[in-house]
Amino acid sequence: MSRLPFYLIVGLLMVLGIGTSLHRHIQMEVPWTPGEQRQIWEVEAIVDFSALGDPVRVDLALPSHQRGYRILTENTASPGYGLSFLQDERSRRAQWSIRSATGSQQLYYSVRLQVTEDRRQQQMVRPPLREISWERPYDTAAAQVIERAWMRSADPYTFTRELIRDFSEDRQGENARLLLTQFERTPLLVRLLNQAGVHAREVSGLMLEDGRRRQSLTSWIMVFEDEQNWTLFNPRTADQGQPDNLLLWEAGGRAVLEVQGGTNSRVTFSMLSRNQPAAAAVRSQLADDTLLNFSIHSLPLEEQALFQTILLIPIGALVVVFLRIIVGIKTSGTFMPVLIALAFIQTTLPTGMIGFLLIVAVGLVIRNYLSYLNLLLVARVSAVIITVIAIISLFSVLSYRVGLNAGLTITFFPMIILAWTIERMSILWEEEGPKEVLIQGGGSLITAILAYLAMNNPWIRHLTFNFLGVQLIIMSLILLLGNYTGYRLLELRRFKPVTED
Amino acid sequence: MWARPKQLKLRGIIGMNRRNIRYIGRYNSRRLYPLVDDKLKTKLLAEKHGITTPALIGTVSTQFGVKALGSMIAGHPGFVIKPAKGSGGKGILVIEHVDGESFIKPSGARLSIEDLHRHVSNILSGLYSLGGTPDVAMIEGLINFDEKLSEYTYEGVPDIRVIIFRGYPVMAMMRLSTAASDGKANLHQGAVGVGLDIATGTAVRGVQFDRTRRDHPDTGHELASLRIPDWSNLLELAAGCYEMTGLGYLGTDMVIDRNRGPMLLELNARPGLAIQMANGEGLRARLDLVEKQPEGVSVKERVAFSQRHFARHGELKALPEPVLAEASLST
Numbered sequence: 001m002s003r004l005p006f007y008l009i010v011g012l013l014m015v016l017g018i019g020t021s022l023h024r025h026i027q028m029e030v031p032w033t034p035g036e037q038r039q040i041w042e043v044e045a046i047v048d049f050s051a052l053g054d055p056v057r058v059d060l061a062l063p064s065h066q067r068g069y070r071i072l073t074e075n076t077a078s079p080g081y082g083l084s085f086l087q088d089e090r091s092r093r094a095q096w097s098i099r100s101a102t103g104s105q106q107l108y109y110s111v112r113l114q115v116t117e118d119r120r121q122q123q124m125v126r127p128p129l130r131e132i133s134w135e136r137p138y139d140t141a142a143a144q145v146i147e148r149a150w151m152r153s154a155d156p157y158t159f160t161r162e163l164i165r166d167f168s169e170d171r172q173g174e175n176a177r178l179l180l181t182q183f184e185r186t187p188l189l190v191r192l193l194n195q196a197g198v199h200a201r202e203v204s205g206l207m208l209e210d211g212r213r214r215q216s217l218t219s220w221i222m223v224f225e226d227e228q229n230w231t232l233f234n235p236r237t238a239d240q241g242q243p244d245n246l247l248l249w250e251a252g253g254r255a256v257l258e259v260q261g262g263t264n265s266r267v268t269f270s271m272l273s274r275n276q277p278a279a280a281a282v283r284s285q286l287a288d289d290t291l292l293n294f295s296i297h298s299l300p301l302e303e304q305a306l307f308q309t310i311l312l313i314p315i316g317a318l319v320v321v322f323l324r325i326i327v328g329i330k331t332s333g334t335f336m337p338v339l340i341a342l343a344f345i346q347t348t349l350p351t352g353m354i355g356f357l358l359i360v361a362v363g364l365v366i367r368n369y370l371s372y373l374n375l376l377l378v379a380r381v382s383a384v385i386i387t388v389i390a391i392i393s394l395f396s397v398l399s400y401r402v403g404l405n406a407g408l409t410i411t412f413f414p415m416i417i418l419a420w421t422i423e424r425m426s427i428l429w430e431e432e433g434p435k436e437v438l439i440q441g442g443g444s445l446i447t448a449i450l451a452y453l454a455m456n457n458p459w460i461r462h463l464t465f466n467f468l469g470v471q472l473i474i475m476s477l478i479l480l481l482g483n484y485t486g487y488r489l490l491e492l493r494r495f496k497p498v499t500e501d
Numbered sequence: 502m503w504a505r506p507k508q509l510k511l512r513g514i515i516g517m518n519r520r521n522i523r524y525i526g527r528y529n530s531r532r533l534y535p536l537v538d539d540k541l542k543t544k545l546l547a548e549k550h551g552i553t554t555p556a557l558i559g560t561v562s563t564q565f566g567v568k569a570l571g572s573m574i575a576g577h578p579g580f581v582i583k584p585a586k587g588s589g590g591k592g593i594l595v596i597e598h599v600d601g602e603s604f605i606k607p608s609g610a611r612l613s614i615e616d617l618h619r620h621v622s623n624i625l626s627g628l629y630s631l632g633g634t635p636d637v638a639m640i641e642g643l644i645n646f647d648e649k650l651s652e653y654t655y656e657g658v659p660d661i662r663v664i665i666f667r668g669y670p671v672m673a674m675m676r677l678s679t680a681a682s683d684g685k686a687n688l689h690q691g692a693v694g695v696g697l698d699i700a701t702g703t704a705v706r707g708v709q710f711d712r713t714r715r716d717h718p719d720t721g722h723e724l725a726s727l728r729i730p731d732w733s734n735l736l737e738l739a740a741g742c743y744e745m746t747g748l749g750y751l752g753t754d755m756v757i758d759r760n761r762g763p764m765l766l767e768l769n770a771r772p773g774l775a776i777q778m779a780n781g782e783g784l785r786a787r788l789d790l791v792e793k794q795p796e797g798v799s800v801k802e803r804v805a806f807s808q809r810h811f812a813r814h815g816e817l818k819a820l821p822e823p824v825l826a827e828a829s830l831s832t
Binding site for chain 1: 505508512519522591615623626628689712777783
């Protein structure tokens with residue numbers, strides 16, 4: 001019988017588990033540790049305009065995922081307006097509409113952005129070259145400005161830099177001044193670049209500075225070197241490259257704000273920066289529901305909390321498998337310790353241990369009496385279940401009266417499992433004596449404590465909840481352990497006498 | 502305190518994990534388990550194959566039938582009540598003799614008929630069975646064990662565990678009950694295990710609680726002189742259980758009755774590893790050798806093969822009381 005399929009499955013699970021975890025870490029920026037801090041920007045855009053009593057349509061450009069920033073959540077506030085988000089390959093836009101509005105109107109859009117380490121350049125569609133025509137006398141001025149910059153440059157980027165410099169205060173020539181009287185600086189530069197055969201477009205960005213209000217967008221020139229590569233130029237200083245704190249708001253070459261049916265429209269921005277734990281940032285991430293990004297976070301919060309516990313059970317199972325196969329600890333009921341450990345998570349360890357020992361000890365005494373009554377098994381275990389419930393209620397009330405609120409958490413113990421544990425231990429006591437009860441009961445308790453320590457570890461909780469791939473890794477580890485034919489740790493002690501002679 | 506894995510490996514000791522995966526998992530098909538997990542089935546199967554088992558007085562399979570227990574056992578001087586699906590000797594109640602209204606256990610404890618009713622009722626509701634499934638209580642006749650062996654045991658009947666691998670007897674030990682084990686022949690409860698030479702059926706070595714012993718803790722009788730009568734016959738009976746069940750890795754529990762000779766008590770598809778301690782030797786080398794043997798060899802040939810290859814000389818003979826040891830060897 002070949003073991004090849006077995007190792008293939010184990011390898012596949014392992015690779016799949018590590019792969020999806022890495023994907024989530026790199027692609028979704030989910031950190032490996034729960035304590036990492038992430039910087040979050042909250043940006044609010046306010047659209048102001050005066051409505052004229054006619055149907056109104058407001059079109060606002062929205063930022064998208066980009067280099068250095070990932071959108072977590074976005075919200076709008078616009079009472080009475082219909083709203084839809086439009087998306088094409090060049091840009092995202094929000095469109096508000098209303099049948100009739102009069103007077104001053106305010107529409108709000110707020111977005112939470114996470115600062116990321118992602119430094120890859122965004123893919124942009126290169127704009128086509130436009131046919132440029134000038135009126136006299138601007139045509140000669142433009143030609144001369146281009147000619148001058150062209151002579152002193154080698155490629156699109158250096159050409160752009162020289163061109164912008166010719167329009168800056170200190171080097172402004174006669175031609176540049178003439179052109180600036182007729183045209184806005186940035187569109188003018190884009191026109192000149194297009195005329196010289198350089199693909200470029202005007203884009204709008206927001207400089208992020210903590211606590212600033214009533215800011216407006218600044219315009220930048222996006223210059224393409226070839227089909228893929230581009231860079232930003234500051235049209236005022238000729239600085240090349242995108243500053244770290246520049247958020248590209250509109251990069252498709254369209255208007256930032258278009259209002260139909262209103263006048264005096266403008267958009268202003270306010271922003272706030274704060275740090276928050278990475279785990280919380282992950283939680284508020286927008287769920288892109290592709291199969292690879294399959295995530296518990298797309299569920300409602302209540303189910304998420306439930307899954308946080310469910311996803312820990314494999315960790316407990318792994319601890320049990322390890323302790324039984326590698327160490328050789330005997331437990332009473334194979335996975336009973338995992339359930340006890342789950343209860344410990346609710347009760348905290350000291351209260352949980354005291355509660356567990358109290359319930360089992362009192363239960364054993366009562367079960368001992370029940371054995372004299374000569375009952376059928378199912379009835380006896382049922383009686384033990386009711387006894388356990390009675391003990392739990394009694395201790396809850398007693399501890400509450402005494403003022404120990406921690407005692408109330410005793411209700412988290414799985415009562416039916418405890419009843420069976422008591423029944424089994426009682427039989428064990430009768431047949432094998434108290435020593436075996438101590439061994440198996442102690443083994444169960446130690447296993448439960450170790451499983452609890454593993455399951456309650458913040459790092460492990462973070463990993464199991466945020467990386468579903470971890471489950472596949474645990475699965476492959478358990479499969480591997482199931483294939484172990486070596487000695488158990490306690491067997492080294494058990495078989496020691498054989499080696500002595 | 503702790504052995505190194507290498508030391509154990511050198512001696513061919515097999516651990517639980519290896520036993521489970523390499524032998525039980527590979528040679529014991531799960532669909533055959535019911536044959537051995539249910540002692541009643543084993544008994545009926547053994548009768549079909551001409552393997553002797555203790556006499557069956559009767560069975561109780563319904564709670565209603567518990568009341569008929571009294572009439573069933575009437576006239577029997579002693580009997581054993583056991584659950585058909587019990588494991589590890591759980592739920593076995595031995596009544597050595599009946600004294601009027603009370604039933605006396607080997608320990609001398611007296612039980613009333615109500616105690617017996619309760620015990621049978623517990624068996625039926627599955628208290629002792631694997632997984633707590635409803636069970637059947639079997640009442641068997643007491644075994645009249647060979648008096649030559651009586652001084653080696655305390656209260657209970659000593660049984661002989663033989664590991665049968667692919668039909669070959671590979672290792673054997675006798676389990677002697679003690680006061681500590683409450684008359685039960687389970688090593689983890691404190692019974693003494695005595696390793697037996699496969700060739701001759703003589704004692705090799707004794708252990709209690711996994712530690713070496715040279716004498717019985719209660720009777721004080723030394724163990725070296727132990728010699729199982731009718732040994733080859735017993736081995737052939739045990740080896741025949743392979744054909745009977747089809748299980749490749751099998752623990753057979755045999756007893757020797759004064760009148761009826763070797764008998765099959767029960768079978769175990771998951772025999773324990775303490776037998777290695779009792780023999781002071783690992784199973785590995787023997788199992789490896791048997792694995793190389795072809796299928797389809799007759800029972801007699803298999804037993805002869807094992808007796809030839811697995812012969813051992815007792816370590817107990819080098820006792821400080823040579824006179825006693827020699828004297829009893831001559832018997």
